[in-house]
Amino acid sequence: MADDTPAGFRPSRRGLLAGAGALAVGCPFAAAAASARVADAPAADRAAEAQRVPPFGPHQAGIVTPRPANGLVASFDVLAESPEALERLLRRLTERIAFLTRGGATETLDPRLPPADSGILGPEISPDALTITVSLGASLFADRDWLAPLAPRQLRAMDAFPNDALDARQCHGDIAVQICANGQDTVLHALRDIIKQMPDQMILRWMQAGSVPVVAPAADGTTASARNLMGFRDGSANPDSAEGALMDRVVWAGAPEPAWARGGSYQVVRLIRMYVERWDRTPLREQERDFGRTKITGAPLDRPGGTEADVPDYAADPEGRVTPLGSHIRRANPRTADTARNLILRRPFNYANGVTRNGQLDQGLLFICWQADLQAGFVAVQNRLNGEPMEEYFQPVGGGYFFALPGIRDADDFLGSQLVRQLRQPTPDKA
Amino acid sequence: MTRSTLPLTAALALAALAHAPAAQARDASLDLVGPITDYKIWVADELDQLVADTGAFTRAVKAGDLETARALYAPTRVHYEMVEPVAELFADLDGAIDAREDDFEAGPTDPGFTGFHRIEYGLWHEGSTDGLAPIADKLLADVTDLDQRIAGLTFPPETVVGGAATLMEEVAATKVSGEEDRYSHTDLWDFRGNVDGAQKIVALTRPLIEADEPAFLAKVDENFGTIDTILAKYREGEGFVSYDKLSNHDRVVVQAAVNTLAEDLSTLRGKLGVD
Numbered sequence: 001m002a003d004d005t006p007a008g009f010r011p012s013r014r015g016l017l018a019g020a021g022a023l024a025v026g027c028p029f030a031a032a033a034a035s036a037r038v039a040d041a042p043a044a045d046r047a048a049e050a051q052r053v054p055p056f057g058p059h060q061a062g063i064v065t066p067r068p069a070n071g072l073v074a075s076f077d078v079l080a081e082s083p084e085a086l087e088r089l090l091r092r093l094t095e096r097i098a099f100l101t102r103g104g105a106t107e108t109l110d111p112r113l114p115p116a117d118s119g120i121l122g123p124e125i126s127p128d129a130l131t132i133t134v135s136l137g138a139s140l141f142a143d144r145d146w147l148a149p150l151a152p153r154q155l156r157a158m159d160a161f162p163n164d165a166l167d168a169r170q171c172h173g174d175i176a177v178q179i180c181a182n183g184q185d186t187v188l189h190a191l192r193d194i195i196k197q198m199p200d201q202m203i204l205r206w207m208q209a210g211s212v213p214v215v216a217p218a219a220d221g222t223t224a225s226a227r228n229l230m231g232f233r234d235g236s237a238n239p240d241s242a243e244g245a246l247m248d249r250v251v252w253a254g255a256p257e258p259a260w261a262r263g264g265s266y267q268v269v270r271l272i273r274m275y276v277e278r279w280d281r282t283p284l285r286e287q288e289r290d291f292g293r294t295k296i297t298g299a300p301l302d303r304p305g306g307t308e309a310d311v312p313d314y315a316a317d318p319e320g321r322v323t324p325l326g327s328h329i330r331r332a333n334p335r336t337a338d339t340a341r342n343l344i345l346r347r348p349f350n351y352a353n354g355v356t357r358n359g360q361l362d363q364g365l366l367f368i369c370w371q372a373d374l375q376a377g378f379v380a381v382q383n384r385l386n387g388e389p390m391e392e393y394f395q396p397v398g399g400g401y402f403f404a405l406p407g408i409r410d411a412d413d414f415l416g417s418q419l420v421r422q423l424r425q426p427t428p429d430k431a
Numbered sequence: 432m433t434r435s436t437l438p439l440t441a442a443l444a445l446a447a448l449a450h451a452p453a454a455q456a457r458d459a460s461l462d463l464v465g466p467i468t469d470y471k472i473w474v475a476d477e478l479d480q481l482v483a484d485t486g487a488f489t490r491a492v493k494a495g496d497l498e499t500a501r502a503l504y505a506p507t508r509v510h511y512e513m514v515e516p517v518a519e520l521f522a523d524l525d526g527a528i529d530a531r532e533d534d535f536e537a538g539p540t541d542p543g544f545t546g547f548h549r550i551e552y553g554l555w556h557e558g559s560t561d562g563l564a565p566i567a568d569k570l571l572a573d574v575t576d577l578d579q580r581i582a583g584l585t586f587p588p589e590t591v592v593g594g595a596a597t598l599m600e601e602v603a604a605t606k607v608s609g610e611e612d613r614y615s616h617t618d619l620w621d622f623r624g625n626v627d628g629a630q631k632i633v634a635l636t637r638p639l640i641e642a643d644e645p646a647f648l649a650k651v652d653e654n655f656g657t658i659d660t661i662l663a664k665y666r667e668g669e670g671f672v673s674y675d676k677l678s679n680h681d682r683v684v685v686q687a688a689v690n691t692l693a694e695d696l697s698t699l700r701g702k703l704g705v706d
Contacts, residue, residue, distance in 0.1 A: 077683045111702035143680075199690035200654075202682050 009180050016398055048182045049126035051153045055101045058263050059407040060415075062131030062180050062243040064251060064345065070187045071180035072209035073269050074194075075173030075400060076202040078140055085148070086416075089201045090405075093134055093177075096197055097264045100190045103127040118192045120185055128186040132194075133178040134415055135267045140174040143204030143206065150422055152253070152403040154374040158268075159401075161382055163391045170206045170398025178267070180370065185209065192407050196410060203344040208271050210349025210366040223289040226306060227300060229350045229363050230279055230393070233298035236308035237333055239343050246297075250343045250377075251370045253403075260418035263406035266374040269352075269376040270346075271398035277360055279393045290358050290390045292327030311335070324389075331384045346368040364394065374401060455520060460694075463703065466635040467586050473631060474514045474586075478578040481510035485574045489567035492550060495560045504554065505617035505670055508547045511574070512624030513631075514581075515601060516594030520582055527573045531611065545569055548612075555614035592705045595632040596696035598625040602689045607682065608672045619671035626658055629696065640702050647702070651695055654688040661685050 015115055053061045080086040103125045106117035117125075141151035160166055177194065181187045187209065195204060212226045225233040239250050248254070253264045279287070292301060296307030302322045312323055316337055323330050333339065346369045353362040371377025405416045484507040484649050491638050511529060513516060519525045524606040526534070535541035539552050548558050552647040553563045602625050612618045633651060641648065665672050677685075698704075 078688050079684065110701060112698045112704065112706055196694065199694050200687050203686050203690070 002101045023057050026296070045182075046295070049128050051129040051182065052103070052127040053101060053129050053410055055097050055130050055131070056410050056413075057407045058409070059252060059265070060131075060133045060404055061101070061407075062133035062178055062405060063347070064247050065131055066129075066241075067212060067349075068129045068131075068180050068182045069214050069368070070182065070211050071178065071277075072178045072187055072191065072207060073368065074179070074191055075137070075205045076175045076177065076206040077205050078174035079201050079203070079401075081144070083420065085144060085201075087344075087414075087420045087422070089198070090134075090416040090420065091199065091414045092198055093194070094408055096190075096194055097132045097408070097415070098411065100125065100132065100193060101127055101130045102131075118189060120192070121189045125189070126186070128181045128183050130181040130186050130190060132190060133180075133267075133404055135176040135178070135404040136416075137175060137400055137402050138171045139172060143174075146423065150258055150260065150419060152257055152264070152266070154266065155403050156401060158399055159379065159382075161396070162386050163394075164396045167236070167397050169314065170208075172400045173205045175202060176267065176269060176400060178403040182208070208351055208366045208398070210351040212349055219401050222309075225412065228273055228348070229276055229352070230287075230291070230367055231289075232293060232295055233308050234348060234365075235346055236293065240347060247345070249372065251345050251372055253372050256373075258415075258422070259373075260405065260422045261406065265370045265372065265404045266377065266391055267402040268367070268369050268371075268374070269380040269399040269402065270396050272394050272396045273362065273364040274394045275360070275392075276363050282393070290323050290327060290388075290393075292323050292329035301327075326387075328385070328388055328390050331388050332381050334384075336402050339380075341373075341376050342380045343373050344371045344381060347365055367396075367399070370404070397411075410415050437625075442474070442548075447644060463588050463592070463636075464640050466586060466639070467591050469635050470591050470632065471586050471607070474517055474581065477510045477514050478574075478581060480538045481507070481514075482571075482574050482578050484510065485571050489571045492554075492560050492567040493564045496671065497558070497560055498556060500550075500560060501615070504547070504551060504615060509624040509680065511547070511622045515625065515627040515628060516590055516597045516632075516674060517581060518577060520584070520587075520590065521614050524573050524577045524580070528570065528577065532603075534609070534674070534687060540542055546573070548614075551612060551614045561568035588705045591632060592636060592700050592703050595629040595699055596693055598629040598632075599689055599693035599696055601625050603686070603693050607686050608687070610655070612674065616673040616675055617671070618674035623671070625664055626662075629692070630655055633696070633699075636699065636703060647695065647698075649694065654692045654695070657688040658685055658692075 003202055005246070026258075027430050051166075053065050055061050078086075078089065080089050080195045105344035106115075106119070106123055106125060108123075109116050136155070138151070138155045138157050141155065157172055158166075174315050177191075179190045181188045181190070191207070213225055215223055225235040225238075226233040241247060241251075251265050253261050253266065257264070282290075284295060288301065292312075293299065293308065294301065297306070299306040300310055300323065302312050302317060303310040312329075312335070314323065314330065317323055320326070320330070325331075327355050333342070346367070347369050349366040351364055355364050369378055406418060408415055409417075448561060484503065488500065488503040488507040491503055508529075517530075518528075526546075529548070530544060531544055531548050531551065532539040532541075532544060535544050538544075539549070539556070544552075547570065547695065549566050550563055550570065553559060553561070553566075599654055606618055606622050606625070611617050633648075633655075637648065661684060662671070664681070665677060
């Protein structure tokens, strides 16, 4: 509105892009030179902005749905001191999730009042593949007599493993809200909306935001795993989230859990600080032997000319001469019949927070994984990893164990409705 | 859900009827003259008290009476906390009186670090009144100067009405962690002062919105009540126990009440039509 450029002088964004495309045929640099201005925002990808991930279904979105480029986990303390208050909180969260993931116009108020929306996405919110996933922490149950009997079977405060240096200010919480979207602004907008809309129900405890590098698909249509900040592809051996039966076994909580919890999932969040300067000063061969894959392609060490999709043959290498027994991927997943039940679905983000007091980069991994069985999943895997050579280069400093509520069935349902229903029963089913 | 912005003429018409709809700003009117006058009198009383108490406090500091100085620190500065929205209008004095070591690149030893918190640093962190005399003299001179400047000030309506939210923002941003009085842990006094200051502003403007905003006022009262109840649990003698005694649960409850009041009171200017 305050644009004082004479009308007709400044091309519209659409015209500009079309023009750029036409000019690019003849001279790839001419268009940029003619049109680029410092004040112009980076060009948006309208198709990406319009992507909508439905928040409804048997499971929450943001678990087996594709991982977009940005994500965060925010942990909150909860005020609810009665089943009614908890229901109000869950209904309110559901309303915000339904609105934010659908997108649309923000509310306009009298300008003498504070605006209803932070405005960082403008007056019209694009869905931008936004997902908001809500998980409950052990303290939510343990601190409330009326809720404690309904706790998921294995939910507890996050264990402190031998290599952990946990900072209490970055651990645990009553509720974890995972927010993912294509754009960082969309993620931050959703977080600010929830904080502004629910000040009387939840208090922010800690938050970690991260991102995943975008990777161009190869000619054959496959997309390689994104790299973490150690420069390795991360997620090569992840179970295929498109295989429903596999996800039913690996990710979604079933019969052992209380009835209300089925269709949910255990979420493990770990803030893993990486000592990246030191890592970058480590010989490549040692990096690869510590990790267990080649750095460039992610191929297993016994298939160095292959791809990350190739499966290492540990049976042919029982003494670990090629893939060391202590290497990260071999400890994490020894690929024996016995360890098949330890599969987890990883969905992490890289983070970069600035500089430590020692003048080193504060970078690492916002590790997030999902499993039907916490003990057989993350805990078993981490217990095998304890003492791995790579521990020299990273240290977990925070995080928590949470349990993702089952999905919001449809627009008439709300998050945790089954839990609330069971709370209302005179004799709670302790399952 | 979208509410269109009322044209000014329509807003004036509605204000004339004294029935502006909820969440809709009403017209500023002469109604605020009374509350602002009353507020100024209240502030003047608090500042008189601040000057008198700072006199006693700084005398104890200069006399090397560590115990008395420590005892007078929190009850003296609470008067400043109560009137902070107005006191902050004079940024030079606010910095000199109430800055914290974080405000200085060199931290607590920065020569520019003066005022209550510099003396607090000496009394508790260093456990001594040594070297504090010049800072005590300056503090007394600064609060006296503040008293005189505010006496001659025309109170801006937006500062008075917006002050209720400002005080809650103050608590939310600087008090909850215990960083305000990090050496003495007397944060609950400051807390009480900020909340009293906000409650005063709500009380003075209440008659103007009572008819139109009963739900808003009920919610504000409920949250003030939550804070009152919890702070009362931590009373000790004339004051409060150390901030580190506040349980995690109570901190969360107070924090939620403060954040909710900050949200709700941020609409008070609009509700009173003060731009």
